[in-house]
Amino acid sequence: MTFSIETLGTNTLVAVGGQLTINNRGEFKERVLARLAVGDTDFVIDFTEADYIDSSGLGVLVSLSKHIRDAGGRLTLAGLNEDLQRLFALTRLDSLFEIAESRAAALGES
Amino acid sequence: MKDGAPARILVLSSRPDILRAVADAAAEIDPPPEVRGLFGRPLNVLPTDLILVDVAEPRATMPYLHRRFGAASALVALIDGAWVDRLGSALAGDWTDYLFHPLNAAELGFVWKKHTSPAEAPNLNLDVDESGRIRVVFPSHVRYQRAVVERVVVACRHLADLDRETAFRLRVTLGEAVANAILYGSGDRPGAVVRISAKAYTAGLRVKVSDEGSGFNPEAVPDPVSAEGIGRPRGRGLFLLRQLADGVAFNETGNSVTLSFRGAPDPLVRIEPLLRRFADVTGLRFRLDRLFEDGSQVLFDSWEDGEDPGGPPEVRETWPLGDAGRLRLVHEPVRRGDAAAALLAGWIGAVAEGEQSQERLLARRLRRERVLAELEIARDLQLKLLPPPEDFRDLGRIAARCDPALSLGGDFYYLVRLADGCLGVMLGDVSSHGPSAALIMARTLSAAVLATGVEAEPAAVLDAMHGQLRAALDATEMYMTLFYGVIDPERGELRYANAGHPYAYLLGPDGVRRLTALDPPVGVAAVRSFRQTRLPSGGETLLAFTDGLAELSDPLETPDSRVRRRIDRGDLDPEVLVAALFADSDDEMRLDDRTAVAASL
Numbered sequence: 005m006t007f008s009i010e011t012l013g014t015n016t017l018v019a020v021g022g023q024l025t026i027n028n029r030g031e032f033k034e035r036v037l038a039r040l041a042v043g044d045t046d047f048v049i050d051f052t053e054a055d056y057i058d059s060s061g062l063g064v065l066v067s068l069s070k071h072i073r074d075a076g077g078r079l080t081l082a083g084l085n086e087d088l089q090r091l092f093a094l095t096r097l098d099s100l101f102e103i104a105e106s107r108a109a110a111l112g113e114s
Numbered sequence: 115m116k117d118g119a120p121a122r123i124l125v126l127s128s129r130p131d132i133l134r135a136v137a138d139a140a141a142e143i144d145p146p147p148e149v150r151g152l153f154g155r156p157l158n159v160l161p162t163d164l165i166l167v168d169v170a171e172p173r174a175t176m177p178y179l180h181r182r183f184g185a186a187s188a189l190v191a192l193i194d195g196a197w198v199d200r201l202g203s204a205l206a207g208d209w210t211d212y213l214f215h216p217l218n219a220a221e222l223g224f225v226w227k228k229h230t231s232p233a234e235a236p237n238l239n240l241d242v243d244e245s246g247r248i249r250v251v252f253p254s255h256v257r258y259q260r261a262v263v264e265r266v267v268v269a270c271r272h273l274a275d276l277d278r279e280t281a282f283r284l285r286v287t288l289g290e291a292v293a294n295a296i297l298y299g300s301g302d303r304p305g306a307v308v309r310i311s312a313k314a315y316t317a318g319l320r321v322k323v324s325d326e327g328s329g330f331n332p333e334a335v336p337d338p339v340s341a342e343g344i345g346r347p348r349g350r351g352l353f354l355l356r357q358l359a360d361g362v363a364f365n366e367t368g369n370s371v372t373l374s375f376r377g378a379p380d381p382l383v384r385i386e387p388l389l390r391r392f393a394d395v396t397g398l399r400f401r402l403d404r405l406f407e408d409g410s411q412v413l414f415d416s417w418e419d420g421e422d423p424g425g426p427p428e429v430r431e432t433w434p435l436g437d438a439g440r441l442r443l444v445h446e447p448v449r450r451g452d453a454a455a456a457l458l459a460g461w462i463g464a465v466a467e468g469e470q471s472q473e474r475l476l477a478r479r480l481r482r483e484r485v486l487a488e489l490e491i492a493r494d495l496q497l498k499l500l501p502p503p504e505d506f507r508d509l510g511r512i513a514a515r516c517d518p519a520l521s522l523g524g525d526f527y528y529l530v531r532l533a534d535g536c537l538g539v540m541l542g543d544v545s546s547h548g549p550s551a552a553l554i555m556a557r558t559l560s561a562a563v564l565a566t567g568v569e570a571e572p573a574a575v576l577d578a579m580h581g582q583l584r585a586a587l588d589a590t591e592m593y594m595t596l597f598y599g600v601i602d603p604e605r606g607e608l609r610y611a612n613a614g615h616p617y618a619y620l621l622g623p624d625g626v627r628r629l630t631a632l633d634p635p636v637g638v639a640a641v642r643s644f645r646q647t648r649l650p651s652g653g654e655t656l657l658a659f660t661d662g663l664a665e666l667s668d669p670l671e672t673p674d675s676r677v678r679r680r681i682d683r684g685d686l687d688p689e690v691l692v693a694a695l696f697a698d699s700d701d702e703m704r705l706d707d708r709t710a711v712a713a714s715l
Contacts, residue, residue: 026293027256058289059354063347070345087282094357095350096339 006053007032009039015111016044021053024061033064037071045077048110052083062095069101078102082110122148123226124159127168127192132215136166139219143226159183164229166192166213180268188229192217240269247313248273254300254308254325256293263289266310270321274314280375283358284321290351291323291371299325299369318360318376329368499559501529503711509537510603510715511655513688515696517662517708524551524594525660525709526559530566536602538566538575539713541615541658544594545635554592558583572598572611573646580636580644593637597658599629601651603715608651611644617664619677621686622654626678629658655686655714662708663695688712 006021016039024032036047049065051057057065065081072079082104084092092098104110125136137149152165159165165183167174169191179189188210211225241249248269252258267285270276276284292308300306312321336342338349355362361374503514506529514527524544532538540562544551558579565578575598587593597618599610612618614635620627632645657677664673676698685691692710699708 023260025260025289026297027260056285056289058286058293059350060293062350066345067347090282091286091354095353096344100344 007035009035011044012111015046015048017048017050017107017111019050019053019107023056023058024054024064025056025058026060029060029064032061033068036068040071040075040077045072045075047072047077047079048082048104048107049079050082050107050110051085051088052107054083054088055085057088057091062091062097066097066100080104080110082107121160122150122163123222124150124152124163124165125168125192126152126165126171126174128171129168132168132192132194132217135215135217136222139217139222140226142219143223147226164188164190164226166190168192168194170194177268180265190225190229240265242269242273245313246273247311249309249311251307251309254296254306255302256296259289259292259296262310263292266312266321270312270314270319273312274319274375276319276375280319284319284373284375287355287359287362287373288321288323290354291321291373294351294371295323295325295327295369298330299327301327318374320372320374322370322372324370327369329365331368332364499556500527503529505529506531506537506713509535510601510713511688512537512711512713513692514711515692515709517696518552524555524592525662525707526555527658527709527711528559528562528566529711529713530562532566532570532600534602534604535715536600536604537713537715538572538598538600539656539658539711540566540596540598541618541660541709541711542594542596543615543660543707543709545592545637551592554583554586554590554594557586558594558596570600571646572600572609573644576611576613576633576636576644583636587637593635595631595635597629599656599658601656601713601715603652606650606652607648608654608656609646609648611646613644614638615658617660617673618658619656620649620651620654621657621677621681621691622651623686626674626681628674629656653714655688655691655712657688657691657710657712659695659710660707663699663710686714688714 008019010017010019018036020032036049039047047068069079080102083106084103089098092101092103123136123140125133127133133149133151140147140149147164165179165188167179167189173179183189190211190213191209192213192215194215210229213221213225243249248266250262250266252262263285266288267281270284271281288310292310295308296302300308306326308326309324310321312319332352335352336346336349338344338346338353343349355371355373359373360376361372363372363374364370365372497516497518500514500516503512506512509531512529514529516525516527518525524546526542528538528540528542530538530540542555542558544554544558546554561579561582562575564582565575569575569578576596579596594613595615596613597610597615598612599608599618601608608620610618610629611633612629612631613633614631616631618629620629627649629649632647680691680694685694689712691712695710696708
């Protein structure tokens with residue numbers, strides 16, 4: 005997996021490539037929490053280049069969304085492919101998260 | 115390094131400058147590893163080897179690399195920094211690591227040390243026993259989880275011919291089952307392992323994951339989609355297993371879970387019902403029925419003019435079939451269906467339409483090449499368009515094999531049952547590879563179906579096909595070599611026409627006769643009518659093969675001398691001949707399609 009974090013206007017854009025799984029969720033969570041700790045509030049996680057998230061990865065997203073909400077921030081997920089959309093629908097997490105079709109849509113909305 | 119086996123850096127690239135750059139960088143590593151180019155050279159890959167893959171190579175696809183190199187070696191993407199457009203897709207692959215060209219010696223050294231230390235190279239190889247059961251035992255640690263899961267999924271796709279949707283469900287559920295086995299079963303104490311075994315049955319696939327833990331009670335896991343469960347970060351793994359596998363069974367202890375998947379064909383691709391008359395003319399219905407024996411969704415449908423089509427409202431495309439009614443595409447398929455439908459639509463459309471609108475259709479298909487990204491599936495489909503030689507076994511001994519080099523190829527063969535116990539044998543080679551060649555190939559095949567249904571003589575068949583294909587070949591600047599022979603056992607002769615195809619032979623106890631080309635390749639020159647000739651033949655073997663099988667590793671040998679050598683050995687049986695041709699040219703790195711057909715009546 006690869007991920008990059010950059011600031012775009014008021015948003016913190018986290019781009020995830022490859023797979024978000026049990027093997028790398030820890031590092032992913034730490035890096036996002038580190039940005040939350042320095043005061044970032046509005047996060048967009050872009051999965052356009054990601055092809056797989058396992059249940060641990062979903063768990064990390066649930067946990068991050070709670071942290072971000074508690075800090076008064078906002079988390080938007082973007083660019084979920086068909087498989088990932090199916091996973092979110094199956095686990096009903098599509099009702100828990102704000103989900104945008106693309107990175108552009110996610111950044112434009114907020 | 116394991117067992118003291120020498121570790122090497124293998125480079126899969128056809129660019130000499132890359133090979134040189136890797137060798138230069140490797141010379142600075144202490145001690146310097148051996149560097150070898152993999153291009154064009156079959157090589158035994160050791161589990162300790164580090165493999166650098168130039169992502170611009172046409173064969174650098176994950177399914178291919180996994181098949182070719184197995185699991186134990188580290189696959190590192192080598193990306194030319196100048197090719198930014200390759201970056202996205204290169205990064206999306208399941209690579210062990212990445213390196214960029216121009217190569218930095220320090221980075222190569224880092225990657226080398228990181229991926230060739232003993233701790234990083236356990237044996238993740240899959241064993242497949244005689245009954246076709248896959249087994250793998252691997253150290254219980256999350257760092258091996260993805261690699262093992264991906265390998266098992268790839269192997270299962272081959273073993274059980276899984277469609278894409280089932281492969282997705284397997285990938286997700288096996289990932290969860292393996293993660294559970296590592297985290298809550300075997301744990302990560304030294305020496306702990308997790309076992310996977312998988313076997314395909316007619317009814318589907320079963321995969322068993324076992325750990326060394328004391329088990330757990332699956333009933334005790336709370337529901338993650340309930341109002342209180344949804345906000346919890348944990349507890350989704352088991353839920354996904356139950357949602358996505360067709361069957362989930364734990365053993366009594368709870369330290370072993372068996373996932374089962376029904377062997378349902380892809381429900382998105384269903385051809386039904388083609389107009390009877392249309393189907394009778396082309397033999398299409400039979401072939402399509404065999405392709406998709408079951409399913410639930412309608413892809414194509416047809417109806418008579420003036421009749422109310424009714425049925426599903428989403429008619430996406432229609433093609434008139436002259437006075438035979440219309441053919442309509444009623445479901446816009448996704449993913450697997452896209453590739454399948456693009457090929458099929460090209461094929462069916464080619465049969466169904468007049469020449470001018472065929473060009474439009476073809477142009478549209480070519481523009482949709484991107485849709486053919488699911489090449490592996492399209493390749494399966496392409497191969498299924500070719501008639502299986504077994505269907506002609508009552509006529510004589512017949513063998514045929516087609517093996518595209520890229521996922522989609524331009525080679526094809528065709529066999530057709532003719533009047534009076536005659537057999538038509540066709541072999542063609544389109545001057546290109548990939549999706550556009552495959553579409554030309556599909557159209558040629560449909561032209562062959564039509565032409566051989568109407569014309570009896572080889573030259574007349576080529577004339578008719580030429581008329582059908584001329585504009586398409588002109589438009590795409592492709593050409594093809596085409597051989598068509600009719601074996602007539604009653605008259606004891608072979609009649610054939612040959613448009614520029616170099617490798618066609620008649621093999622008998624008296625020796626080899628080359629069936630030389632009588633005309634230039636189709637699409638190269640204006641040919642008014644093709645020529646044909648006849649040779650006496652009683653029980654002799656007709657053999658034709660394409661370029662890919664003519665390229666030989668021994669520069670002193672020619673295709674002719676190789677065929678003669680086969681005769682000297684007495685290999686006249688079609689099956690033996692075809693198998694031997696493929697065995698002789700079994701080079702994993704080849705870039706050309708390989709097709710051969712042989713028949714003896």
